[in-house]
Amino acid sequence: MFKQRVIFVHGAGSFGAAAWPKQHGMALDYDALFLRRHGFDAVAEPVESDFGIDTAIVLDALADDGRGEAGGHVVAHSQGAVAAMMAAVERPDLVQSLTLVEPACLSLTAELPATAAHLAMMQPLFDVRQHLADDDFQAEYVRRAFAASGPADGPSAPSAGPTVEQQREARRLRLQAPSWEAPLQIVPGVPTLVLTGGWEPLYEEIAGYLRETGALHRVAPGGHRPQDSSEGDRVIRSFIADVGRRRHAQAS
Incomplete structure (x- = not known):
């Protein structure tokens, strides 16, 4: 049975699968990939971050998987949301949905x-x-x-x-390069969820901006990591499943 791909992009702290403890189980229903951004390695010394390289890492993960399929859902946290948005702008055909958790997309709202x-x-x-x-x-x-x-x-x-x-x-x-220096643009036509913890006006302001451009905004407990709460995890899974069902219905 074909599984839709879901790409997880971490923020500035833990990375890879360790950054998404509540979402590990999604691998039962999806082809789940837990990425490591540029400079994040368990052994190698850290290096300067690079928005372009991070974007390429996301796009490579969305490329043809050898089964003749390409594309998938992208879930990103904090600074990882920068590369996720840049990837969606560059290749919207590959990004089936975009979930931005407490997105550090400050260049969009720098004047607010x-x-x-x-x-x-x-x-x-x-x-x-x-x-x-x-x-x-x-x-x-x-x-x-x-x-x-x-x-x-x-x-x-x-x-x-x-x-x-x-x-x-x-x-x-x-x-880490300051996230407010990222060359971000609004992503047209890609179903987008913004999940925040309701604790910090900065992230609520970013979420409000994205909501005005068409994104769905939800709030769940958990501070800067609402994906770790049961409610936040449910919101993420429900959104991806709903988008997947709509895509399947349109293709039928």
Whole structure:
């Protein structure tokens, strides 16, 4: 039986299948691929992020799978939503649906109040990131990004005596290009769901912008990771299943 492909694109923290614990079971019904963005590896040292390479990784995963089929659904979290949107703009024929979870698509809303305030707080830090140690950047990033609501649902600064993986995580964070520099455009004609946690005005502002351009917006518990809640997982699965049914009905 043919299974529709679903591509999962992680954010700035955990990567691959580890970034999607609630969605592992979707592999029973779908051809599920849990991607690793450029610079994310369990062994190799982190490197500078690259929007273009990340986009190519998504498109490669959507290419012909050897069974004469191409395309699929794309589910992306936080900074991973940048590459997901860029892939959908470049090849809308391959993206059957787009699910953006707490999307860090700040270049779309840079002039809106919550985003502008966030940029004013974060840009000075990114301006000097090449001169900071990895752990110093991470600690200051967490302090600025989560000052109003606490860091419980975002990256945490390493404790004393960080492990090798914690050191790599801090370096990856410092090497991430600011998401507000991404060359984003609205994706025409692709069914889109935006899932937010309802905790941070920045992400609700981005979701509102995307809703005005035709996206469906849903809120579920879980802070910056609503996909980890039962309700968020249900919303994601229901949306993909509904789009799949509509596509099947149109093809019949």
